[in-house]
Amino acid sequence: MRILVFNGSPKREKSDTLCITRAFLDGMQDVGKQEVQILHAVEQHIKPCTGCFSCMHNGGTCIHNDDMRGILEKILDRDLLIWSFPLYCYGMPAPLKAIIDRTLPLSSMTMQRVGDRYEHVGQADFSHLRYLMICGCGFPNSKHNFEPAVAQFKLLFPEGHTILTMPESPMFSVPAASVVTEPRLALVRQAGRQYAETGSIDETLLTVITSPMIPEEQYAAIVNAGV
Numbered sequence: 001m002r003i004l005v006f007n008g009s010p011k012r013e014k015s016d017t018l019c020i021t022r023a024f025l026d027g028m029q030d031v032g033k034q035e036v037q038i039l040h041a042v043e044q045h046i047k048p049c050t051g052c053f054s055c056m057h058n059g060g061t062c063i064h065n066d067d068m069r070g071i072l073e074k075i076l077d078r079d080l081l082i083w084s085f086p087l088y089c090y091g092m093p094a095p096l097k098a099i100i101d102r103t104l105p106l107s108s109m110t111m112q113r114v115g116d117r118y119e120h121v122g123q124a125d126f127s128h129l130r131y132l133m134i135c136g137c138g139f140p141n142s143k144h145n146f147e148p149a150v151a152q153f154k155l156l157f158p159e160g161h162t163i164l165t166m167p168e169s170p171m172f173s174v175p176a177a178s179v180v181t182e183p184r185l186a187l188v189r190q191a192g193r194q195y196a197e198t199g200s201i202d203e204t205l206l207t208v209i210t211s212p213m214i215p216e217e218q219y220a221a222i223v224n225a226g227v
Contacts, residue, residue: 001196004078005038008096010086012040017136019172022117023082023185024134024164027192037074041085041095045073046102055105060123075103080130083153086169087137090148100156114158116153127130130199131157136169138223140216162201164191166215170223180213 003025010013018038029036047064055062062068075081085092093098107120133153139145146165149159153163173178187209191201212219 001034001080002078003033003034003036003080003082004027004081005036005084005126006096007038007040008093009040010042010093010095012042012174015084015086016169016172017084017086017134017166020136020166020185020188021082021134024082024132024187024192024195027194029194030189030193031196038105039071039074041053041093041099044068044095044099046071046080046095046098048098049101049104053104053109056107056120056123057111057204060105060106064103066100068099071099072103073213075106075129076124076126079128079161080132082132082134083133084158085144087149088136090145091152092135092149099202119158126215127186130160132195133163133164133165135164136166136172138170139167140219141167141212142210162195164188164201164206165210167210171213171219177213184209 005021005025007015007018007021018177025034025080026038034073042091045067047066050063083092083096087095088094091097106122106124106126108123110121111118112121131153133150134147135149137145142165147166150163150165154161172181187205191205191209193206194201
């Protein structure tokens, strides 16, 4: 499988969320050889979308001549897009959002009704693509934190999406926390194997993965003690 990973963290390789993503990819590699490329969003030269809609009228050519042209080609050439990012203000970091905004050339101005909502008709064939969101946050639990990012991801990619969220993710960069982080990464690796084999992740496994690694009150106390 050809996989393109968008790492939305400004920390690049030191990203806590990327640690989760790599465990997932390791699980996929356990099943069979995967062709993986990781793009650090913060390293890409991406100009902000101006909302001129030129790309939606002229066959997908943006007025900006920057790294996004090559990224769009990579997107269409892949089988799976993994959006790996830490939660920033209940959404994705700005460099990754800039990339999302600039995928507009894949759509046309023409709209069609799908169920009870309208969607833009594509200017390119990306029906083969699957989408995976892996998002970590520094809060003690997942309640009332990930919902905006999850809702946006589902609207962006209504078909073929899988979502994995994880609270307490800063623990992955703390060696002393390995007693709880290593077993959790083992479960993430198991999820990667499941995904490679079936294209989905068992809901029971997802529930365990997305639960706090240590009691919420204990985690909050540790964080507050370091403030």
